[in-house]
Amino acid sequence: MKKTISIALVAVAAASLFADAPAAKHPLISKAREAGLAPIPSSLTALYKLVDNPKNPITDAKVALGKKLYFDPRLSKSGLISCNTCHNLATGGVDGVPAAIGHRWTANPHHLNSPTVYNAVFMSRQFWDGRSPDLEDQAQGPMQAAPEMAITKTMAVERIASMPAYKKMFKDAYGSDEITFKKIADTIGNFERTLVTPSPFDKFLEGDAEALTAPQKEGLKTFIDKGCVSCHTGVGIGGSMQPFPVVKPYKYADIGDFKGDKNGMVKVPTLRNVVETAPYFHNGAVWSLSEAIKIMGETQLGMTLSDKEVASIRTFLTSLTGEKPKVVYPVLPPVTEKTPRPVAK
C-alpha cells in the first residue's frame, strides 16, 4: 500500500516544507536546547518522521477512518461514549473533570484524571503508569475498561462491521474489508498521531527569538534554572517515567489509590496546552496552575518557589498553548438493523 502523508500534518507544517531550523543564535535558545527542550518541527519531513509509527504507518485513509472511530459513540457499550468524550478536542483534549467518568456514570476507580490526547504521540509511554508503549496499544484500553466505554472486542467489531460505509473505509485503508479490534485501535492511534499543536515556544526553539515575550523568556529561564526541565523536557515537554514524589509527599496523595508503576514511577504529563487542561496531577486534585507549580517545586525539587517565581514560570507556560488542528466534525455511517443495539445497563 502506498504510504501517503497526512493532510493534517501538511497543515501543521504549513509553508515551511523544506525549512531548515535556523541556527540558534539567541543564548536563551541555545540554553533551552541544551537543557533538552525540543520543538515540534515546522519541517513536514521531520514532523512526519517524529510522529509516524513504523509498525502502523500513517496513511490518509487510516487517519480519515481513525477520525470517524475516535468520534464514534457506538464504540461504547451504551452507544453514548466516544474517545472524544474524555479526550475532548474542543477543550484541550481533556474532559475538565478531576476523575474520568464513563459507563453508567462510573468515576475512574483509582480517581485518575484523563490526560490530553493532544501531543500524546510525543509521550514515551501511555497511561499514568506507563503500561502501554504507544497510542495504538493505548486505544484498546479505554474501549474495553468497564468504567469507561465498557465494550467487548467482539461487540466493537460487530457494531462497526454492521455498517457498510465502515466496511468500505476499512477496504480503502487496509486493502481488505476485514475488521478487527486491533485495526480499529490502530486507525484511532493513527489519527491521534496527527493531533499535534505547534506553539510560539516551538518557533522560539527553531530560532525566532521574538516568538516569546520578554516575561515568557524570563519564565523560561526560571523553568530551566529551577530544574523543572529535568522531567519536563523533549518535544513532549514531559512524557517519560519518573519517580513521584521525590522529596516531599504529594499534598493530595489521599485522593485515589494510584501509586505509579511497580517501581513507583509515574508518567510526566506534557506541559503543552497546560493552561487549558485543568484540573492537574494524576488525580486531578488541583485546579490552580500556580498551585500546581508550587507543589511541583516542593515534591519534586525540594524547594519553595516564591510567588514571583511561580508567576514567572506560569507566564512561560502560556507560550506552550498551541494551534489545534482543524477537525471537520465527522458524519458517521448510520446504524443498520444488523447493528448490535446499545446497552445502557
Added chain:
Amino acid sequence: MKKTISIALVAVAAASLFADAPAAKHPLISKAREAGLAPIPSSLTALYKLVDNPKNPITDAKVALGKKLYFDPRLSKSGLISCNTCHNLATGGVDGVPAAIGHRWTANPHHLNSPTVYNAVFMSRQFWDGRSPDLEDQAQGPMQAAPEMAITKTMAVERIASMPAYKKMFKDAYGSDEITFKKIADTIGNFERTLVTPSPFDKFLEGDAEALTAPQKEGLKTFIDKGCVSCHTGVGIGGSMQPFPVVKPYKYADIGDFKGDKNGMVKVPTLRNVVETAPYFHNGAVWSLSEAIKIMGETQLGMTLSDKEVASIRTFLTSLTGEKPKVVYPVLPPVTEKTPRPVAK
C-alpha cells in the same frame, strides 16, 4: 446591528442564489406538491426567509457563538454533557438510544426519545408535547432539566461569563458583553436554524424528475395514496401537532407514561434522514423502520400495509437522507480559575 446572512446557509443554497424553482411538470411532482409536500429551497433568499426568526435574527456572529455553545459541555452541571451529546450531529442529530440519558446516567423519566436537531427549524412546535414554540425557547429546557444537563441559569451564565473569549464573542454578537441565559439559548437556537439537510427529494420537488429513482417514485406514490402525507407534510415532512394514536392503540404504549399534550396531541416527527435516526416513536420502542411504517398504518390510518407497500414507502424514505452541513469542530475557550467547577453529583 447589521443582519448578515449565515455562511452555513450560503453553503446549503450553493450555486443557486437566484434560481427560481422550475415549474413542476412531472405529474408526480405536481401530485406531491398538491399533497402539501414542500422542498428545502435551493434559493438562498427563500431558505433564509424560511429559517430566520424575526425575534432572533440570524447573524454570522450569533451562529458562530451558538455553535460553540452547542458543543460546550460546561453548559451542564457535570461539565460532561453538551447539546450535541443527545443531538449528535455525527449520528443524524440524535443519540441512537431509546430514551435520552443525561446527568448521572439518568434516563428520561417519561422514556422519551431525543428528536433530531437536523431540520428541527421546520417543526411548528418543539418537544414531543409541543410545549415550546421555537428552537430558542426549546434550548432553555434540556440545559436546566435535572435528568439532562441539570444546570441552573445562574451557573450557566457564571460559567460562560468566566471565560474572556466568550465575553468577546457576546460583544461581537450583541454589541455588549453582557451574558444572559436567554442570550445563550438564543444563539444556540440561531445555530440550530442552519442545520438543514437538502436531499434528493428536495431536488425532485423543485422540478428535477430524475432526482428520485423509479422505486423511490413508486414509494412516494404509495406514501401519498395511503395517506401518510396527511401528517408528514410541509417542508419538515412532519412537525405539526396531531392525535396519536388515531385508530388502533399504539403497540408499545406501555413503555413510558407519555400521553401527549393536554389534548392528547403529539408532535409528528420529521421523516428527513429517518433511515439514520433509529430507534423510532416518542419512546424509541421500535428499531426497524419497516416495523415503524407498519405500525403507523395501523394506529394512524387504520390499515394493514402489505410487506410490499411497506418496502416501497421505506424506499421512498431513503430519498430524504440529506447533505449535512459541514461543521468544523470548535476549539472552545479554556476555563479560568474563576470558572465555577463541574459538579458530577
